[in-house]
Amino acid sequence: MTGTIITEWETGSSICQEMLQSTSVIDRVTTKLAQMALAYGFNGWLINIENKIEIDHIPGLQYFVHELTLKCRAMLDAPKVLWYDSVINTGELKWQNELNALNEMFFQVCDGIFLNYCISNDHLSHSKMMAASYGRQFDVYVGVDAFGRGTPGGGGFNCREVMEMIQTHGLSCALFAPGWTYEKHPKEHFDVQEVMFWGLLNDRMSTRTVKVPFSTSFCRGYGNQYFLEGQSLSESPWYNLCVQQIQPSFTQSQFYRYTLAKTVRQVTEKTGEAKEEIDVKVHSEVQHPANPSMDFDVSCGYIGGGCLKLFAERIQSQAVCFKLFKLDSDYFKSLEISVVWKASCIDDFSFALALTSADEEKIRPIFTLLETTSLSDKQRKDMSLQLCEVDPSICVQTIRQMEETNLKNGFTKSTFLVSSSKFIEAGYKDNLFILSAILVPCDNVGALNSCMTVHIGHITVHEYHTALFPRPSLNNMLCWTLKADLPLSIDDMHKILINPYLNINLQNTKTPPSTEESSISFNTDSVSKSQGSISVSSFSAQNCDIVSSLQSALSQSSSELSNPIYILKWSYSSSMNIDYILVSSYDQSGQRKLLGQTVGEKFVYVPSNDDNKLVSFSIQPIFPFANSIGDEQFYKL
Numbered sequence: 001m002t003g004t005i006i007t008e009w010e011t012g013s014s015i016c017q018e019m020l021q022s023t024s025v026i027d028r029v030t031t032k033l034a035q036m037a038l039a040y041g042f043n044g045w046l047i048n049i050e051n052k053i054e055i056d057h058i059p060g061l062q063y064f065v066h067e068l069t070l071k072c073r074a075m076l077d078a079p080k081v082l083w084y085d086s087v088i089n090t091g092e093l094k095w096q097n098e099l100n101a102l103n104e105m106f107f108q109v110c111d112g113i114f115l116n117y118c119i120s121n122d123h124l125s126h127s128k129m130m131a132a133s134y135g136r137q138f139d140v141y142v143g144v145d146a147f148g149r150g151t152p153g154g155g156g157f158n159c160r161e162v163m164e165m166i167q168t169h170g171l172s173c174a175l176f177a178p179g180w181t182y183e184k185h186p187k188e189h190f191d192v193q194e195v196m197f198w199g200l201l202n203d204r205m206s207t208r209t210v211k212v213p214f215s216t217s218f219c220r221g222y223g224n225q226y227f228l229e230g231q232s233l234s235e236s237p238w239y240n241l242c243v244q245q246i247q248p249s250f251t252q253s254q255f256y257r258y259t260l261a262k263t264v265r266q267v268t269e270k271t272g273e274a275k276e277e278i279d280v281k282v283h284s285e286v287q288h289p290a291n292p293s294m295d296f297d298v299s300c301g302y303i304g305g306g307c308l309k310l311f312a313e314r315i316q317s318q319a320v321c322f323k324l325f326k327l328d329s330d331y332f333k334s335l336e337i338s339v340v341w342k343a344s345c346i347d348d349f350s351f352a353l354a355l356t357s358a359d360e361e362k363i364r365p366i367f368t369l370l371e372t373t374s375l376s377d378k379q380r381k382d383m384s385l386q387l388c389e390v391d392p393s394i395c396v397q398t399i400r401q402m403e404e405t406n407l408k409n410g411f412t413k414s415t416f417l418v419s420s421s422k423f424i425e426a427g428y429k430d431n432l433f434i435l436s437a438i439l440v441p442c443d444n445v446g447a448l449n450s451c452m453t454v455h456i457g458h459i460t461v462h463e464y465h466t467a468l469f470p471r472p473s474l475n476n477m478l479c480w481t482l483k484a485d486l487p488l489s490i491d492d493m494h495k496i497l498i499n500p501y502l503n504i505n506l507q508n509t510k511t512p513p514s515t516e517e518s519s520i521s522f523n524t525d526s527v528s529k530s531q532g533s534i535s536v537s538s539f540s541a542q543n544c545d546i547v548s549s550l551q552s553a554l555s556q557s558s559s560e561l562s563n564p565i566y567i568l569k570w571s572y573s574s575s576m577n578i579d580y581i582l583v584s585s586y587d588q589s590g591q592r593k594l595l596g597q598t599v600g601e602k603f604v605y606v607p608s609n610d611d612n613k614l615v616s617f618s619i620q621p622i623f624p625f626a627n628s629i630g631d632e633q634f635y636k637l
Helices: 009-019 023-040 055-075 121-133 156-168 187-199 377-390 421-425 490-498 536-542 546-555
Strands: 002-008 044-050 080-084 112-114 140-145 172-176 209-211 214-216 226-228 231-234 256-268 274-286 293-297 307-313 320-328 335-343 348-356 363-371 395-400 403-406 412-418 432-440 451-463 475-484 520-523 565-571 580-587 592-598 602-605 614-622 633-636
Touching (some): 002 023, 009 044, 044 055, 055 080, 121 156, 140 156, 156 187, 156 256, 187 256, 231 592, 348 412, 592 602
Parallel strands (some): 044 080, 112 140, 363 395
Antiparallel strands (some): 214 451, 226 231, 335 451, 348 363, 348 432, 403 412, 475 520, 565 602, 580 614, 614 633
16 A cells, blocks of 8 residues: 655645755655655555646656655565656656656656556557666556546446556556446445456456465454444444455455446547547356355454355355465465354355465365364265366365364354475475365255355464464553533634643633633543653643544534543553554443544543443453454543
8 A cells, every 4th residue: 555645736836846945855754754654554655746846856856756765665564656657857747658768767766657547559568668678667557547537448347458458568557546436336336346346357467465474354444333252332333444454365256257348439528529438338147056155244243343254055065165365375384274253054164275376376286174064075075076177186185173162142263273294295385375265055954044154253374383462461541531611612622732731711602702711621540540640731742642633533523512521541562463442431330332443542532412421441452363352451430
C-alpha cells in the first residue's frame, strides 16, 4: 500500500515552490514523509505533481524524488516510491503515456514510473525499449483506469483486454480506481461485482502469497455485530479498518468460468465528435456440480465482524475443495496449523496442504490431508480419485489432529503438526503451498440435509516450536473525566483543546448568553495509587496526541454535549505483538458494552444520554496468533 503526494492547480504550484525552495526544506519534508509511512505502516509513495513547476525548481524536484526514495528504502519493508507520468523535464505538465527522454530523469532516481492511461502499442514499445536499457522494464507500471478514461478497451469488466496488451510487451500494470465496482453498480450487488471483476483478471495477475507466520479471523473491518469467542458483544453496525484481517488469496471466482460479450456503439460527444464506446456483458458459469460458494458472513464470527462461510450442495461422493491461501514458507521447516471452525451440518470437514510450483497454480504430487473429522476409507478413496483427475501422480497422505479443543459458542479448534519430512524425502524444494478447506459429504444422509456449511472463524500457521505468543500486559491505565456544568458545543471544545487546563466561560448554544459562569474540570485519578495524581497541565503538555481522537469522537456525536467525556490512556511496549485493543464499559447491572477498537494507547468516549450509569471501563488485547484473546483489565470509576 502506498500513499499519494498530489499537488494541483495554482495551490499546488504554491506548495511546490515552498517545498522545493532549498535542499534543507526538501530534506525535512522527505524525512517526515518517510517517517509518516513508517508510522502508519504503508510501503511508500506515489508522487503526482499535476501543476507546472518553474524550470529552476526542476533539479530540486528530482532531488526530492531521489531523497524520498532513499529514505523509504532505509526505513521501510518492501519500499516503493513511484513517479506519476505528469510533469516533464521542462517543468510543463505534459502527460507522455510512455517512458521517454522527457520524464526519464525522474524514473532514474525512484523505484518506477506510473504511466498515464492513454496508451498505445507504440507507447508501450518505446517504454520497454528505454526501461530495458536500465534493466528495469518491470519498473514501468502502465496505467489502467477501471472507469475507462482513455484506456483501450473501455475499462470496467473489459480491463483484461488492456492487461493482455501490457503483458504482451512485458511491462507491469497499475490498475487505477478499482472502486468502479462499487461506484458504478447497485451497492447491494457489490460483492458479486467485485468477485467478477477480479475473477476476469485471474489469469493475468499473480496470486497474492501470504508469508508464514500468519494469522487471520477473516474480519474485513466492519460488521453488523462484534464477536468475541463466537459471542456477540455488540449488535450495532460498525466499521474500523484498523482491525481488518488478512483475506484469502483465492475467492469465489475459483469455481467460475467467465465469458465476455462485447458490443461497439457510436456516440456523439458534446463537441460533435463521433466516438466509439464498448458495452460489455459478463456471463458466469459455475464449474462445479455442487455449486460451492465462499463468502464473508456477518451473521456469525469468532473474533471481529464476521467469518468465512463455506457452502456446497451435498452430492454423494463429491468432495468440494476450496483453495484459501497461497503460503510462502520454508519447505524444510515443519508447520503448526490451527483452525477454529463451526459446522452447521453433519458432514465431514478437513483441510489440505499442497505443494505448488512457483510458476503455475497446479497441485503438485504431495497432498497432505488434515482431518478435523475422521473420514471413512471410502471417503478418502473418493477424494483421492478426484484429486488424481487433477494430477494422476498425486500421493495423498493423511495427518490426524495433534489436538482438538471445544471452544465456546459451538466452535472447535483443531491443531495439526505438518512435518516437512515427506516433502524433503520427495525431493521438493519449493517454498509455495496452497492451504485448502475440503467439505466431504457423509454417506447415508437423508434428503432433508441437502447442503453442507462450515464457518471458519480463525486460522493460524506458524513454524512448529516457534514461540509466537507472548502475553503482554497493558500498564498504567488512566482515566480523565472532562466535565462542564453547561452543555458543550464543538466550538467550546476547540477552546478546551487550545488551553485545556484553564477554567473558561462557556455558553449553552441553545439558549441566549447569560452571565452564569461554567467551569471545566479534569478528574485525574490513577488506577495505580503508586502513580499518584496527574496535573491538568501535564495532561496538556504530554498528551497532545489525544486531541485528534477527542475531535474525532466529538464529530461523531451530537453538537451539544452535557455528559462527561472520558479519556482513557494506557501503555505497553512497542515490541509487544498486539493486533488491536477492545475498549468496553460496564454499568451497575454488570452489563458489558463494547465501545470500540483501537490500535493505539488512548480512547475517547462520549456517552449518550441513554447510557446507564457507568461503573467501570475495561481494555482487552487481541493478539494476532493463537491464544489470541487476552485478559480484560479494569478501571473502576
